[in-house]
Amino acid sequence: MSLPFDLRTLRVFLAVADQGGFTAAARTLHVAQSAVSQTIAGLEKGLELPLFHRHERRIALTPEGEALIPHARALLDRAEAAHLAMRELHGLVKGEVRIGIPSMLGSYYFPPLLMGFKARHPGIRLTVVEAGARRLQRMIAEGELDLGVVIDDDSSRHLERRRLVREEMVVCVPREHPFARRESVSAEAFFGETLVLFQDGYFHREFVDALARETGTTADIAFQSNLIPLTKAIVRQGFGITTFLRRVVEEPELQAVSFDPPAWLDLSLAWGRGAYLSRAEQAFLDFVLAHHEVL
Structure with a gap:
């Protein structure tokens, strides 16, 4: 009617x-x-x-x-x-972007991009969710997040993706550890040490688990924590070693050492396949892709 x-x-x-x-x-x-x-x-x-x-x-x-x-x-x-x-x-005066970022990236990589976008579009609200890579992928696929940073591998093929950066995963040890004087460390040598690792569901843990399967070794896990400052403190005190993205290790009391062979992760910005991107979301995507060299 x-x-x-x-x-x-x-x-x-x-x-x-x-x-x-x-x-x-x-x-x-x-x-x-x-x-x-x-x-x-x-x-x-x-x-x-x-x-x-x-x-x-x-x-x-x-x-x-x-x-x-x-x-x-x-x-x-x-x-x-x-x-x-x-x-x-x-006119991009208002809007909201819900973005998911793994903890290592949220703390050490993305702040300059988030602040730069906010300075350009002060009326757009950014809601940042920090979680494990697999949970973020599910949230994107189910529409709970508009965009998210994921590991560009087979598990993320169902999402639309744009490559952001390639970053090295390295062994993180205290300065006095014998590994600190080496140019590289084999996976077998890494698994010969007591480890401090993230819990399941985080790409940090998935990387270590995949490396263990490839080498046929078993991880000796002393601590599990998703808190980066706590993990660093445990490593500094000599209770175990871990692996991080290289940039996360940059501090005086810790040393980053490459794996032998070097281990690289490709990081991409992703959204649901076929999902509609609002003007605010498209603006954020365009901004990140145009300025991702700051990562």
Whole structure:
């Protein structure tokens, strides 16, 4: 069932009610008086209700007209709010981007990009979720996140991806550890040490588990923690060694040593295959891809 009015008709109705007559309303709307009269007549016919009492030189609202006033104003206000929201999004004045980032990247790689984007688009809200790589992939696929940083491997093939950076996974040891004087460390030697590792579901742990399968070795895990500062503290105190992305190890009391052969991870920005990207999300994607050299 179609409505007997549209927003334009309601705007004319309110103009007549506010101005107290057809002539004054026509002047306000910059249209002919006959057009105003025809619009009101059509509205009354469609509603099958009289909206105005017509006198020789003046008009007055009927009870039906009085009842329509608040509804008409509310509809026009909501339409204007919707129009404003769309104009703001078109100009990227407002919007929201929900992005998922693994902990190592969120703490050590992405802050410059996030701050740079926020400086350019201060009205766009960034919601950053930090979680394991596999959980982030599920959240993206299920629409809980708009974008996320993932490891570019077979497990992420179901997502749309754009390559960001290739980063080396290295052995992290205290400065006094024998490995600190080496140029590289074999996987077998790494697994000969007591380890501090992330829990399951994080790419850090998946990397170590895959390396153990490839070499037929078993990890001797002394601690499991997803907290990078705690893991570093355990390594500094000599209770185990770990592996991180190279940039995470950059501090005086720790040493980064390459694996033999070197181990590299490809990191990509991903979103749901076939998913619609809003203007805010597309702007964030474009910004990150244009400035990912800061990673």
